[in-house]
Amino acid sequence: MADSEDSTTPTAVSWRAILRGTGTLPSGKRTEGTPSDPALQLWRNWQANHTLVVALTRQWQRIEKKLIHSVGIPEVTIRISGEEEPKIAQSVDEIEELVANEPGIEKEALIAAFDEQQKRWDEAAATLGFGAVDAELRAALGKERDFVASVPKTKAASLPGVAAKLAIVIQLGEPSPTDAEFPWPQLRSALADIARLASPEATISPM
Structure with missing residues (x-):
């Protein structure tokens, strides 16, 4: 009116x-x-x-x-000793925090895998105008x-x-x-x- x-x-x-x-x-x-x-x-x-x-x-x-359906959320799965369920990290900071006391886990490999997923997400997001x-x-x-x-x-x-x-x-x-x-x-x-x-x-x- x-x-x-x-x-x-x-x-x-x-x-x-x-x-x-x-x-x-x-x-x-x-x-x-x-x-x-x-x-x-x-x-x-x-x-x-x-x-x-x-x-x-x-x-x-x-x-x-x-984006979730096409490329998936950037994240990596980490198995921590003594934990029954795996942990999910959705940032480099989370990866570093989770593996800080896990010398047997290759931190660099996890970060590289996460960075690759993040790169795919960013490229798809730019195409869709997400930013x-x-x-x-x-x-x-x-x-x-x-x-x-x-x-x-x-x-x-x-x-x-x-x-x-x-x-x-x-x-x-x-x-x-x-x-x-x-x-x-x-x-x-x-x-x-x-x-x-x-x-x-x-x-x-x-x-």
């Missing part, structure tokens, strides 16, 4: 969007194109970035799955942390703004939209109360 330039009362659809952590928040009155409530603007900026994080994460996972997606995702996650850090510093100027700040916390923190463990039902209830008080004519449900 498009924002209204003059509306200060959120619609039922807008409030359901806040409760779900998706969609369009009410804009409030604007001055020279700027929302009157900085908390709402923070939510909009965060939501746009969060949508990007979700999309990039899915893309990252798809490429990683292709670029990984860099974009890390940047978006960095922005998300910045937005979250801004929540306690941003003063809401309206009940919708308060709801927007609470929606960010809930969406990032709760394991699922129906999680029954404390404090998520309580926070969802508080968010629904804020929505009801700000827009009593709207039909509101927690999720």
